[in-house]
Amino acid sequence: MDEVRLGVIGCGGMAQVHMRYFDSIAGLKFTAAADVDEQSLEKLKQQYEVRTFTDGYELINSGEVDAVFIATPHYFHPPYTLAAFEKGIHVLTEKPLAVTAKAAQEMVDAAAKRPELVFAAMFNQRATPLWREVKRLVATGEVGELMRVSWTIQSWCRTQAYYDSGGWRATWKGEGGGVLINQCPHNLDLLCWFVGQPTRVAAAQVGLGKYHHIEVEDEVNALLEFENGATGTFSTSTSEYSDINRLEIVGDNGTLIAEPGKPITLMRNNVPVRAFLMGDDRLRDRQGKTHVSIDPEKEGNSHRAIMENFINAILHEDELIAPAAEGVSGLELGNAMLLSGLKQQPVDLPTDRDAFDDFLSGLAERAMAK
Numbered sequence: 001m002d003e004v005r006l007g008v009i010g011c012g013g014m015a016q017v018h019m020r021y022f023d024s025i026a027g028l029k030f031t032a033a034a035d036v037d038e039q040s041l042e043k044l045k046q047q048y049e050v051r052t053f054t055d056g057y058e059l060i061n062s063g064e065v066d067a068v069f070i071a072t073p074h075y076f077h078p079p080y081t082l083a084a085f086e087k088g089i090h091v092l093t094e095k096p097l098a099v100t101a102k103a104a105q106e107m108v109d110a111a112a113k114r115p116e117l118v119f120a121a122m123f124n125q126r127a128t129p130l131w132r133e134v135k136r137l138v139a140t141g142e143v144g145e146l147m148r149v150s151w152t153i154q155s156w157c158r159t160q161a162y163y164d165s166g167g168w169r170a171t172w173k174g175e176g177g178g179v180l181i182n183q184c185p186h187n188l189d190l191l192c193w194f195v196g197q198p199t200r201v202a203a204a205q206v207g208l209g210k211y212h213h214i215e216v217e218d219e220v221n222a223l224l225e226f227e228n229g230a231t232g233t234f235s236t237s238t239s240e241y242s243d244i245n246r247l248e249i250v251g252d253n254g255t256l257i258a259e260p261g262k263p264i265t266l267m268r269n270n271v272p273v274r275a276f277l278m279g280d281d282r283l284r285d286r287q288g289k290t291h292v293s294i295d296p297e298k299e300g301n302s303h304r305a306i307m308e309n310f311i312n313a314i315l316h317e318d319e320l321i322a323p324a325a326e327g328v329s330g331l332e333l334g335n336a337m338l339l340s341g342l343k344q345q346p347v348d349l350p351t352d353r354d355a356f357d358d359f360l361s362g363l364a365e366r367a368m369a370k
């Protein structure tokens, strides 16, 4: 195969942004598009010469595609993915993989039965130079054994008009959550990618429709615990009008601070901190640390990078930047934060996935009954 015939399912929203760079990717041939909204398809036909379908399954069964990019609301990612695998078609799905870890795991299990197929997720932030550098620094031991991770992400501000722009948005039935399932899948994925999945959400505060007229969460503060006893905090909302997005990862060997748009600060401990704490030095100043400032490369188009990588994984067996299988951890962490906050109890990971599904169904049923 020297080109991949790509079909897009769900064309009216974010997919439009992706389509703009399709032409620039060698080996990508955009051949088909599906959307339940005929107006979106009409608009699309004026720009691209592709076959269109009002049903994503028809596109999958059409023989027109080798791969699909699924950019529908989240709840449709799993059924389209499973249908594509049945048909021997490669899948790149938008984030999140699914709304619940159970549904995501089913997708991953289905993919495992078709190892010849590529299954990737549009975790485009994994392709940004800043987060790639953080990953490299942590993986090469610059931070050392984890002591604390804290991420404050208050740069996801969304207005009521945004929430009102689609009937599925910010409803339990249509979206299955708020900031944790729509904006934060990126951060939850990155957090697990950098330091692994926490083993416990010790506590969480979850505000439902606190600053917007929505059913779901628009504010979350969570306390995390890791297997080795390390702790963490995760603070986010769609309500603060700020650019704060600050990640701190602290370990035995050093402290790393990363914020988009700024160089990474790395404070290397001259002596591993645990050894220093137990030493006989009464003056903490003698421990000493070296400050390093690391400027990541200039930002490129991270969405395009993930798509290009997906195409090259199919054509040339390139290693995936964002294998979908790795997307379950972050999703499960988000599920656990929601459960912990709404039930006001600690939640251990891995979670009881059936119980979470029942819990979420209950939220949707109660919201529908109102």
Ligand SMILES: NC(=O)c1ccc[n+]([C@@H]2O[C@H](COP(=O)([O-])OP(=O)(O)OC[C@H]3O[C@@H](n4cnc5c(N)ncnc54)[C@H](O)[C@@H]3O)[C@@H](O)[C@H]2O)c1
Pocket: 009, 010, 011, 012, 013, 014, 015, 034, 035, 036, 037, 040, 055, 056, 071, 072, 073, 074, 076, 094, 095, 096, 122, 123, 124, 166, 182
């Ligand atoms: N990676 C990113 O940076 C990023 C950014 C935005 C959105 N997203 C993800 O993309 C997905 C879509 O979000 P959006 O903001 O574009 O939504 P949207 O509502 O703007 O667009 C979704 C499109 O899917 C169509 N659609 C709905 N149900 C469908 C179905 N069953 N079959 C086929 N088409 C269907 C709609 O008609 C619409 O055209 C979400 O999962 C979201 O999380 C990712």
